[in-house]
Amino acid sequence: MAFSEFEVKQIERAAAAFLEARRPPAGVRHQVDLQVRINEHSVEVVELRPHHSDLSKAVESPTAKADYVDEAQGWRVYWMASDLAWHAYEPEPQVASIDAFFALVNADETACFFG
Template identity: 45%
Template sequence: MAISEFEIKRYKKIVNHYIESHRPEPHIRNQVDLSFRIENQSVIIFEIREVWNQPGKKMESPIAKATYVKKTNSWKLYWQRADLKWHRYEPTPEVKTIEVFLAVLEKDEYGCFWG
C-alpha cells in the first residue's frame, strides 16, 4: 500500500474538515449530503441523495477523485462525466498535496465538480 496509516489519518482529518465546511444545513441532510471515503490510494468525494420516488433509499453521486502516485509523490485529479467514467481534470491534472486538490475542487475552474 502506497499510503501509510499515519498519512491516511492525516488525509481523513484534512478532507473531513473540508467536507464539514461544505455540507448542507442539518435540516436537509436527510435529503442531500456530502461525504468522502479513502479507497486504496484514492480520496473520493461524493454527494448522497435520496433516490427519486424511493423514500429512504440513498444513492451516491461521485464528485471528485484524487489518486496518490508514490513514484511522483503527487495526486492525479479526476472528475466523473455522464458516461460514469473517471476522466483526468485537464485544467489541473496533477497536484503535489491533498490541500491543493481541495483548493482545485473549491475553485472548480471548468465547472466539472460542482456544475
C-alpha cells in the same frame, strides 16, 4: 500498497476541513449531502441524495477523485463526467498534496465537480 495510518489521518483531517466548508447546511442534508471515502490509493468525494422511489435508500454520485502516485509524489485529479467515467481534470491534472486536491474541488472553478 495502501495508505499508512499516518497518511489516513492526514487525509481524514483534510477531508473534515473540506466537508466543513462544502457540506450543505444540516437542515437539508436529508436531501443532499457530501461524503469523502478513502480507498487503498485514492480519495473520492461522493454526493448523496435520496432515491426517487425509495427515500430510505441513497443514490451515490461520485464527483471527484484523487489517486496517489508514488512515482510522481503527488495526486492525480479526476472528475466524473456524464458518461460515468473518470476523466483527468485538465485545468490541473495533478496536485502535490491532499489539501491542494480538496482546495481545487472546493473552488470548482470549471464546474466539473458540482456543476
